[in-house]
Every structure is written in C-alpha cells, then in structure tokens.
Amino acid sequence: MALGKDYVTQECSIARALEIVGERWTLLVIRDALYGVRRYKDFLVHLGIPRAVLADRLHTLTAAGILEKRRYQESPPRDEYVVTARAIALWPTVRSLGLWGREHFSAAQLRYFRHADCGTELGPYGECPACATVVPVEDVLMEPGPGLDPDPADPVSRALLKPRRLLQPVLVDQV
Amino acid sequence: MALGKDYVTQECSIARALEIVGERWTLLVIRDALYGVRRYKDFLVHLGIPRAVLADRLHTLTAAGILEKRRYQESPPRDEYVVTARAIALWPTVRSLGLWGREHFSAAQLRYFRHADCGTELGPYGECPACATVVPVEDVLMEPGPGLDPDPADPVSRALLKPRRLLQPVLVDQV
DNA sequence: GGGGTTGGTTCAATGAACGAACCGATGCTG
DNA sequence: CAGCATCGGTTCGTTCATTGAACCAACCCC
Secondary structure, eight states: OOSSOGGGGOOOHHHHHHHHHOSTTHHHHHHHHHHTOOSHHHHHHHHTOOHHHHHHHHHHHHHTTSEEEEEEETTTTEEEEEEOHHHHTTHHHHHHHHHHHHHHHOSSOOEEEEETTTOOBOOTTSEETTTTEEOOGGGEEEEEOTTSOSSOSSHHHHHTTSOEETTOOOOOOOO | OOSSOGGGGOOOHHHHHHHHHOSTTHHHHHHHHHHTOOSHHHHHHHHTOOHHHHHHHHHHHHHTTSEEEEEEETTTTEEEEEEOHHHHTTHHHHHHHHHHHHHHHOSSOOEEEEETTTOOBOOTTSEETTTTEEOOGGGEEEEEOTTSOSSOSSHHHHHTTSOEETTOOOOOOOO
C-alpha cells in the first residue's frame, strides 16, 4: 500500500493504523513475529516473500517501534527482530482477523489457541471463558488443528507444528 | 495487494482474510460501509479514492459477500452497497485496529463509540463495561471527539459529525 | 583456499494504483 | 425540446510497488 501515503487525508485512527500495518505482507510478518519467528531467513522461508520486500518491511516495522532489531550473537554478527509492546498490542486485531477468516472463508480448523494455564480454548476476544480473564499473549498456547498439513516443506512451519506458547522463539531443527 | 494472490501458499486463516480485505483501501471501504456510507459517490468523496479502484473494490467485496448491491430507486436507476453479516462480523477487527492506531499513532481522540442504550463508552472488545454485554453493531453510537475537524470540506464527513448509530444510512445534506 | 550460511542490495520486468478524461442513462430547467 | 447537471461507472497513459533472479559482503568451518 501507501502509494504516496494517501491515507493522510483521512481523519481516522483506522487509517493511521493502516498506513503502518496495511501494506502487503506487513500483517503476516507481524503474525509470524507473534508466533515467535525472529530471524530474517525464517521469515523468508515461512512467508515466501521476496527478499527486498521483507527487508523493507522489517525496516519499516522497526522504525515504527513494532519490532526491535537486536544482536543475539557476535561473530558472525547476527541480529534478530523481536516484538515490542506495540506488536503485542496488535494481537487482538490479528486474532479477530484470523477468526473472521476461518469462520467465513476457511474449510477446517487450522490452529487452536488455548489458555496455557487451563487448556481452555480462547474466546473471540482472546479471553479465557473458564477463567473469565483476558489471556496475556505469552500465556496463549498454540496447537495445530486437524486442517493443518502434518508434514510441511519448510522448517519454520515444521517448528510451528509443535504445541507452543506465543512469543516463544522459534527453534528451527537443523537437519 | 494480491499480486498473483500469493498468500495461497500460506496455510492460515489470517492469510485467507487478508486475501480479501488486505488490499489497499478495502478496509477503509468497509469502515465507511459500517459507518453507514452506501453510495458510490459518497465513498468517492469521503475516501478520496480513484474511481477505478473504488469500482474494483466494490465489485470484489460484493463478490465476496461482504457488501450487497441493492437497487434503492428506479428512474433514475440507482444502486447502493449495503453491509451483510460478513461485514458486520468484521466490526471487532476494525474496532481493535482503530484502537491500536489511536493508542500508538494518533494525537487526539477523534471519535467516541458508546453503547446507545446507556451512553457508556465501549471497552476494547466492543463490550459495554456498564451493561457487561457485547454491544451489537447497530446499538453502537458514534460521536465526534475533540480531535475531529469541526468543519470538514466534504458532505459525507459533515454528515458523520452528528452523533449517529453505526449502520444507519448516511444522509448527505444537499446544499 | 574453497564452500556454506546469513542478511542483505541491485535491477529489469510485471502488475497495481493514480488521476484525468470520457461516456451513457437519466432528470431538471428554461 | 435543447442544454446542462448528476450518478455511476470505464478507459488510458503515467507513476509507483512488487517480484524474482542475480549479485555481494562478512563470517564460519574444513
């Protein structure tokens, strides 16, 4: 999106938000970041996004304070992109968008999101119906559903098959 | 978006959703539709969107069952685009996106959303804190906030200045 | 020194968005 | 009835973004 950043004419916080996360690929990058993806190459293979676009989006998101670039090892110098509070604050949006997509345009249940403390499936607003609280993102347990390909090609998808909490860094199995 | 519909490689209901509502302008069209905008020209002047793009988006949204084209007068034949249940189901997404935009990237409060029955401002999930219920979209009262330009140029923005319920058709003041 | 990995940048080709012009159907005015 | 306005588009040349392939620099290990 953002051809000339034309949404500026709009007096609306939805337009403000879309100027930042409304570009192609951006929300999928944020989804992956919330799932625990942190490294350039992992985004690349999981999303199938062109390299130049990924680099652009990571810079934009970093500049907007949604991701943070952080060195996790010297020699060879390697950086990772980790989520900030701003990205975490997008979880309800991402969640409700996914729910809408599943209800209206998806055949099978692809993933379950549960309250890690009690195992109850999350309600539509990210709350736990059993505990009657809004579940913090780091306490959301993501599990594969019956509709998910049990043997995907790329290693990131494979790592995301195991039940895991959100935000927890993805560990790619080196073969 | 949707250059070659590349999200198809993604096994994810968020990606499914973004294939439909992730294109430039689309979510703003849906926002306006939820606000009560129904006519081609009203979308045009309120969004400042190129005509060809608007026509394309309206067709796409109609084909996806999110809007419905309906004749509201013969002679001259005029159609309007009205929201369906699928569009209404996007309200929580639109709402949370707007909330995120306001909290992180907007200076002032532009609009208030209240429970029409009791006047209480909506909580983050579209619920009424006082009544402890999720407020149906048609019972959401939209009011201008202090940050909103009190004398906008286009007639649709002017019509949206008055307190009004969501989904209620916009009536443009003919001068 | 050779080969591999990571995290990019560059570039030509393609596709989408933009904005201005045009158009058909109809109604309104004089 | 002629002339002009409105609504809801379509057409088209220009500009901008995305794509995918190639290239590259830094570093590691053998």
